[in-house]
Amino acid sequence: MIRSRRAFVLVCVFVFICCFIIASSNKSKAFNGLLLNRSDRLSDSQASTSATNLVSFQITDLVDNLGSVQLSFCSNSPIISVSCTPPSGFNASGAVLSAQSGNTGFSISGASTSNVVILTRAPAPPNPDLGNPSVSTTTFQLDSVVNPNFSNEYYLKLQIFPTTDASGPDTQEGGVALATNNPLGVNAQVPRMLFFCTAISFPGNDCALGQGDSINFGNFSNNITSSGTSQFIVSGNPDNGFTVSVQGTTMTSGNDTISALASPTPSVTGVNQFGLNLRANSTPSVGNNSTGSGIAVPTSNYNQTNRFTFNPNDVVVASASRSDYQTFTVSYIVNTANGQAPGVYVTTLTYVCLANF
Amino acid sequence: MLVAMLLMGINGFYGLLHLDVARAYGLITTRSIELNNSTNGATNTTYAVTFTPSASNSIQAIIVDFCSNDPIIGDSCTTPSSFTLTATPGVSNQSANISTYTTVATLNSNRTLELSGTAGAVSTAITFNITTVTNPATTNTTFYGRILTFDTTTHANSYTPTGANTGLVDAGGIALSTAANIVITSKVQEQLSFCVYTNTTCGGGGTTISLGDANDVLSSSHAYVSSGCTSSCSTLPNTINALGAKFDVQTNASNNAIIRIKGDTLKFGSTPITAIGSSATSSSVGTSQFGMCLYDNVASGATITPTSPYNNANCDSSNDSTGGSSGGGTGTAQFAYDVTTGGGTGNNITGTYGQNVASVNPGSSQTAELSFLANISTSQQAGIYTATLIFVATGTY
Numbered sequence: 228m229i230r231s232r233r234a235f236v237l238v239c240v241f242v243f244i245c246c247f248i249i250a251s252s253n254k255s256k257a258f259n260g261l262l263l264n265r266s267d268r269l270s271d272s273q274a275s276t277s278a279t280n281l282v283s284f285q286i287t288d289l290v291d292n293l294g295s296v297q298l299s300f301c302s303n304s305p306i307i308s309v310s311c312t313p314p315s316g317f318n319a320s321g322a323v324l325s326a327q328s329g330n331t332g333f334s335i336s337g338a339s340t341s342n343v344v345i346l347t348r349a350p351a352p353p354n355p356d357l358g359n360p361s362v363s364t365t366t367f368q369l370d371s372v373v374n375p376n377f378s379n380e381y382y383l384k385l386q387i388f389p390t391t392d393a394s395g396p397d398t399q400e401g402g403v404a405l406a407t408n409n410p411l412g413v414n415a416q417v418p419r420m421l422f423f424c425t426a427i428s429f430p431g432n433d434c435a436l437g438q439g440d441s442i443n444f445g446n447f448s449n450n451i452t453s454s455g456t457s458q459f460i461v462s463g464n465p466d467n468g469f470t471v472s473v474q475g476t477t478m479t480s481g482n483d484t485i486s487a488l489a490s491p492t493p494s495v496t497g498v499n500q501f502g503l504n505l506r507a508n509s510t511p512s513v514g515n516n517s518t519g520s521g522i523a524v525p526t527s528n529y530n531q532t533n534r535f536t537f538n539p540n541d542v543v544v545a546s547a548s549r550s551d552y553q554t555f556t557v558s559y560i561v562n563t564a565n566g567q568a569p570g571v572y573v574t575t576l577t578y579v580c581l582a583n584f
Numbered sequence: 585m586l587v588a589m590l591l592m593g594i595n596g597f598y599g600l601l602h603l604d605v606a607r608a609y610g611l612i613t614t615r616s617i618e619l620n621n622s623t624n625g626a627t628n629t630t631y632a633v634t635f636t637p638s639a640s641n642s643i644q645a646i647i648v649d650f651c652s653n654d655p656i657i658g659d660s661c662t663t664p665s666s667f668t669l670t671a672t673p674g675v676s677n678q679s680a681n682i683s684t685y686t687t688v689a690t691l692n693s694n695r696t697l698e699l700s701g702t703a704g705a706v707s708t709a710i711t712f713n714i715t716t717v718t719n720p721a722t723t724n725t726t727f728y729g730r731i732l733t734f735d736t737t738t739h740a741n742s743y744t745p746t747g748a749n750t751g752l753v754d755a756g757g758i759a760l761s762t763a764a765n766i767v768i769t770s771k772v773q774e775q776l777s778f779c780v781y782t783n784t785t786c787g788g789g790g791t792t793i794s795l796g797d798a799n800d801v802l803s804s805s806h807a808y809v810s811s812g813c814t815s816s817c818s819t820l821p822n823t824i825n826a827l828g829a830k831f832d833v834q835t836n837a838s839n840n841a842i843i844r845i846k847g848d849t850l851k852f853g854s855t856p857i858t859a860i861g862s863s864a865t866s867s868s869v870g871t872s873q874f875g876m877c878l879y880d881n882v883a884s885g886a887t888i889t890p891t892s893p894y895n896n897a898n899c900d901s902s903n904d905s906t907g908g909s910s911g912g913g914t915g916t917a918q919f920a921y922d923v924t925t926g927g928g929t930g931n932n933i934t935g936t937y938g939q940n941v942a943s944v945n946p947g948s949s950q951t952a953e954l955s956f957l958a959n960i961s962t963s964q965q966a967g968i969y970t971a972t973l974i975f976v977a978t979g980t981y
Contacts, residue, residue, distance in 0.1 A: 264839060265774075266980040270937050271846070272778075273974060279936065305774045380776055404776035404835070404979055411780055411829050411973045413810075415795040415802050415850055415958050417857075419966040422804075462962040521963070549963040584966075 260288055262401035263362065267383050274407045275316055275376045279325075279368060284385055286330075286353045286363040288398045293330055294350035296367070297386045297393040300342045302375065305382035305402025313342035316376025319369070326368035330354055333367070338392060344369065347391045378408045421463035422552070423471070423580035427456070432518065432554045434460050444561055447572075449497045453561040454513040459578055460554050461544065462521060467583035468546040469523070471555075474539060474577040477501045478561060480570030485561060491534035500562040501574075502535025505543060505555050509533060514558030521550035535560050543578075609657075609732075610638025612756035614709065617648075617729045622763040624723040625666060631714040632677075635731050640707035641753045645700035645740030646685065647732040649692070652720070655728035655757025661695070661745040666721035668694045674715035675699055681706045691743060700737040719762050729758040776841060777834040777949065778977040786832050793829050795850075795958040802969075804962045807867045809917075809955055829956070834886065834949035837979030843888075843952075846938025846974040849874045849921055850958060852967030857958060862925050862932075864893040864918035873959040874971075875919025878942060878952050886947030893920035894941045899955055919957045938976060 263285040270279035301311035320341045336345035353363035386397040427439030442455035477487035488502035505525040507516045510533045523546035615635035651661035675688045685701030732755040734740035739751030782790030794800040795808045835841040849859035860875035877899035880888040896918040925932040933939045
């Protein structure tokens with residue numbers, strides 16, 4: 228009888244201790260610690276757009292197993308105890324878990340819904356961070372999550388569970404606020420442009436500073452080559468580029484003319500020659516190569532050093548496409564033969580820039 | 585008769601007893617013991633004792649006894665559950681009339697305090713604090729204090745609750761109680777309010793800005809800056825489109841919120857207006873450039889801190905000075921537009937998550953202004969250029 232009483236007392240004490248332990252255990256579960264550094268970075272904040280959600284948080288309960296993570300997207304509140312209203316238009320049904328770090332081995336549970344994503348794995352304690360072993364930083368990248376169809380605030384509730392199916396009490400939790408909004412459009416127009424200016428010289432390669440419009444060769448000599456230069460600046464954005472051509476005649480004095488060079492030819496004194504090119508020459512020493520960042524180049528007949536030519540309406544410079552500012556220097560040479568009729572020889576040359584839009 | 589005796593016991597016995605002992609001691613008045621914490625079981629609680637002697641009698645010691653049963657002088661005293669003054673109780677803040685009362689002792693297993701000093705007549709209020717009390721273990725429970733004064737320390741040392749208590753000068757009882765604490769819990773939910781707009785306020789909306797003249801046309805001889813013009817807009821030339829982009833943000837994120845912008849430079853088809861890059865650069869008229877900078881435009885509220893390279897300190901000067909008709913963008917503001925750092929998915933504006941352009945600390949709503957700059961070279965392809973910028977705010981809670 229006494230033994231049975233003692234046994235009964237021992238059983239009661241054992242039951243009491245067990246109940247106390249269970250009660251204590253439940254009590255600790257009821258206090259849900261807060262997940263730290265919670266965030267959800269969206270790749271796109273536009274309403275109704277499929278975006279990547281980079282969800283990150285830190286676990287401080289490194290004792291309890293981590294078996295599942297529940298991500299609940301709600302329009303009404305991030306408070307765990309408040310029932311969740313799915314955001315209108317939000318859809319995570321097609322979400323893809325494309326990356327995970329910190330705590331890995333997760334996959335999307337089939338129990339997930341359009342606004343609740345459950346990530347599951349075999350339960351295991353969280354991995355402490357190497358740099359800070361008191362926390363376990365966890366990151367999930369969820370692709371193909373469709374944003375709500377409104378531009379406003381909505382929320383993500385984060386909960387971690389020791390179970391694999393997000394059942395039972397969570398071990399830690401926390402909320403995140405997100406926002407969708409309209410994108411910003413920036414518009415501008417670039418007009419069709421063609422810039423062209425001619426003068427004897429352009430200090431600073433500036434059209435506005437062009438100087439002079441005539442070249443005076445002075446008195447011709449049959450044993451000295453007369454030379455001179457003029458310049459033009461060209462630029463434009465025609466898709467098919469542009470050309471610069473030269474119009475006019477060779478030098479004339481009444482009915483007397485100085486023959487133009489029909490093909491690129493070296494300068495020879497004592498022979499009637501009128502020609503030009505767009506290069507830096509040494510015989511005679513005249514001219515410069517083009518300067519500037521554009522892509523226009525002299526055409527082949529006018530792009531030969533120490534060789535000159537002139538044919539009216541020839542294209543002297545061409546650009547295959549849009550081109551930035553360039554300064555071209557045109558070198559002119561005149562030679563005269565013995566017996567060339569005296570007189571004042573002149574010519575007027577007109578440069579024409581034609582855009583090919 | 586017996587019933588009458590019981591009734592007397594209830595209504596008059598105390599009075600009879602009191603009258604009986606009243607001949608031996610006076611009743612202290614204006615007596616109280618104030619607890620700084622009424623939580624059951626609280627330790628190191630301070631009990632502020634106050635009373636006034638019945639008359640100007642010479643005393644040398646004070647007894648304060650704590651009982652769970654009643655405050656009546658002469659009754660037996662039961663120690664309140666778990667109550668203790670501790671073995672070496674602390675006493676402080678003695679009033680001037682008992683300033684010499686610095687000798688502290690306990691009786692009855694640390695239930696009773698004895699405070700003594702130099703003998704002398706006292707007629708005014710006596711106060712002192714007992715600073716080491718552990719409250720009774722049960723909540724919402726009444727217990728009692730009994731205060732007694734003695735003519736000598738020797739007589740006080742002989743104090744017993746039910747004894748004759750020779751030398752007792754004055755006495756009186758006080759009721760005290762422990763009380764349950766009220767726990768008030770409230771929750772503040774995570775907040776993130778974010779609004780991108782081009783009109784005066786968020787409510788005004790607007791999702792598009794145009795760079796250029798009145799027809800949104802850029803020029804190779806003139807920079808155009810579209811800035812957030814919230815005041816003095818009339819000073820801007822008519823040829824400048826003054827509409828600018830802004831965002832309002834408010835959060836309680838304890839680790840701040842990051843504002844990221846994702847997009848591309850201005851493009852016509854696949855032809856870009858060259859993004860300025862990751863180094864803040866001044867406007868250069870005639871050179872194709874697209875860039876931006878931003879600034880916090882209000883001194884109050886939360887602080888929006890622009891992130892390098894979009895944080896040029898003179899960005900706010902782009903509001904007026906760099907948009908002038910005589911060569912806008914020649915002010916001191918510098919702009920950037922990083923489309924390369926980290927590669928295609930890296931930390932640049934074209935990356936997967938765009939680029940961090942500002943951070944915001946918790947606080948009330950704040951507004952940031954964005955200034956966009958466009959210059960073109962003469963070879964910039966003709967066309968209509970557009971860019972779509974997505975703003976993403978991410979709070980870390």
